[in-house]
Amino acid sequence: FGLHINTTDEMDRWLSAEQVKYDREPKNSEEMALSRVGQRLYELIFHPYTIKQWNKEPRELGPEVTARIPVRNNHDGRYFGDPFQALPTNGYTSFFKNLVCHPNIETRLNTDYFQVRDSLKCKHTYFTGPIDAYFAHLGYKKLEYRSLDFERKVVKNIGEQGYFQPMFVVNHPSADDNFTRIVEYKHLLNQTSQHTIMFVERSKDGGEPYYPVPNEENKALYRKYQELAAKEENVSFVGRLANYKYFNMDQAILNALEIFDRDNNIPKEGSVEKQPVSWCVP
Numbered sequence: 010f011g012l013h014i015n016t017t018d019e020m021d022r023w024l025s026a027e028q029v030k031y032d033r034e035p036k037n038s039e040e041m042a043l044s045r046v047g048q049r050l051y052e053l054i055f056h057p058y059t060i061k062q063w064n065k066e067p068r069e070l071g072p073e074v075t076a077r078i079p080v081r082n083n084h085d086g087r088y089f090g091d092p093f094q095a096l097p098t099n100g101y102t103s104f105f106k107n108l109v110c111h112p113n114i115e116t117r118l119n120t121d122y123f124q125v126r127d128s129l130k131c132k133h134t135y136f137t138g139p140i141d142a143y144f145a146h147l148g149y150k151k152l153e154y155r156s157l158d159f160e161r162k163v164v165k166n167i168g169e170q171g172y173f174q175p176m177f178v179v180n181h182p183s184a185d186d187n188f189t190r191i192v193e194y195k196h197l198l199n200q201t202s203q204h205t206i207m208f209v210e211r212s213k214d215g216g217e218p219y220y221p222v223p224n225e226e227n228k229a230l231y232r233k234y235q236e237l238a239a240k241e242e243n244v245s246f247v248g249r250l251a252n253y254k255y256f257n258m259d260q261a262i263l264n265a266l267e268i269f270d271r272d273n274n275i276p277k278e279g280s281v282e283k284q285p286v287s288w289c290v291p
Contacts, residue, residue, distance in 0.1 A: 010051070020082040038067035042075040061189050062212045063155060063222065071223040077255070086176060096197060133272065137248040139218055140234045149234070152253055153227050156216030160188075160209040169201050176221035187211065222254045245272055 014020050027047025035041040042055040056076055057069045067075060079088060087094070097104040109116050117125075122138065123145075123166050136143055139151040164173050177196035181188060193207040194200070211221075221227065231253040238246050249256045256264060270277065 014021060015080045024080070024082065035072045037072055037073040038070040040068075042067060042078075044228045045075070045080050047164050053159035057184040058180065058189065061182075061184070063220075064212070064214065065222070065224070069224055069227070071228070073223055073255075088178075100198065107241070132243060134244045135268075136244060137246075137251055139174075139250045140231070140238060140246055143246075143251075144234055144237050147237075150230060152230055152234070153222040153224075154218035155220040155222060156213050157219055158211040158213055158216070160211070162207050162209060163204060165204045167203065167205050169203060171205065172196065173205050173207055218250055221249065221255060223255070227253070 012023065024046070027049065028045065029040075029043035029047060030046055031040060035044050038059060039051075039056075042051045055078070056067060059065070059070070059075065063070060063074070079090065107205070122136075123142075126134075128282065133279065139152065141149065145151075167173065172195060173193050174191060177194070178190055178192050180190045188209045188211045190210050191207050193205060195202060195205045197260060221231075234253075238251075239242070247265055247268050248253060248261055252264070267274075
């Protein structure tokens with residue numbers, strides 16, 4: 010925009026002049042974005058990216074969608090502003106493997122839960138799939154989800170310290186690109202290699218459900234499923250799909266821990282006898 014902004018105060022003043030002011034809370038993602046960044050940045054970034062990601066106009070989505078995106082007044086390139094941020098030491102594959110590695114846990118792969126649940130003998134069920142799938146036998150309308158396609162690309166002989174892009178994740182909001190972002194994993198876990206692997210992500214309808222679509226129609230439908238879930242005895246609905254809510258990883262883990270404490274009557278500040286977190290950890 011031909012600006013010469015040098016301080017956070019200057020950035021705050023410029024941003025305030027750009028922002029659209031409402032005398033009420035923003036009602037949808039368009040209003041939320043306009044209230045945070047103004048018309049010009051909205052049209053450059055928020056509007057085209059939202060259409061690519063959700064296949065909907067921002068005004069058709071709840072305000073929480075664009076409220077999630079951080080707006081900086083400095084050069085902090087991190088997505089989250091948390092003072093402490095980390096990944097599992099050996100990655101999420103090892104993390105989840107250790108979660109289920111216990112003599113009391115039997116893991117069945119490539120198994121449809123709904124085909125075997127009548128033969129299962131358990132006192133309590135923790136269901137982490139789509140909540141509408143659990144009640145599909147009632148014939149209600151399905152909830153809406155967005156999925157992703159992942160295109161794997163390898164760039165060879167880029168050098169041990171070489172990268173394809175400057176950061177782990179680079180989003181591409183422009184309508185000129187037919188993808189939403191590129192993820193380059195070499196940036197993580199102190200990897201060294203002469204090559205680099207990245208995945209190009211494209212959002213789509215159908216496929217594995219990743220993203221609940223937060224609009225008024227889906228929220229109203231979810232509330233109906235939520236009422237049914239509350240009546241299910243000895244069943245807890247856990248996670249993003251079962252709660253029809255976009256959880257980040259820290260929120261998803263917290264959701265699971267809080268539900269476990271609730272179901273086992275463990276007070277928040279109480280102490281629990283320590284047990285091994287996994288029998289597979291050396």
